Amino acid sequence: MPDHPDVYADGFSLTAGPFGVTLTLTLSQPSGEPGPHEDVTEPVARVRFGRELAKVLADSLGQMLAAAAQQQAASTVKH
Numbered sequence: 222m223p224d225h226p227d228v229y230a231d232g233f234s235l236t237a238g239p240f241g242v243t244l245t246l247t248l249s250q251p252s253g254e255p256g257p258h259e260d261v262t263e264p265v266a267r268v269r270f271g272r273e274l275a276k277v278l279a280d281s282l283g284q285m286l287a288a289a290a291q292q293q294a295a296s297t298v299k300h
Contacts, residue, residue: 228265242275244268 230246237243247262270278 226266230265232262237272237275241269241271244270 228246229248231249232247234245234247235242236245244267245264246266246268248265250261250263
């Protein structure tokens with residue numbers, strides 16, 4: 222079985238065109254400087270896919286997050 226990349230990201234950008242969607246995952250690079258500064262991010266992965274898959278992914282993510290929120294709310298009520 223071939224290896225696949227395993228990445229950690231704390232940000233993203235999403236672009237859509239007439240034929241597809243590009244999801245770019247990014248990782249913040251702390252400046253180490255005190256005070257206000259411009260966040261520097263580095264791309265760690267880029268995924269391109271069709272619009273139909275983007276729709277299915279968005280729907281699935283919404284359903285998963287709603288179910289997790291309901292489960293968390295139910296466990297909070299029990300305690």
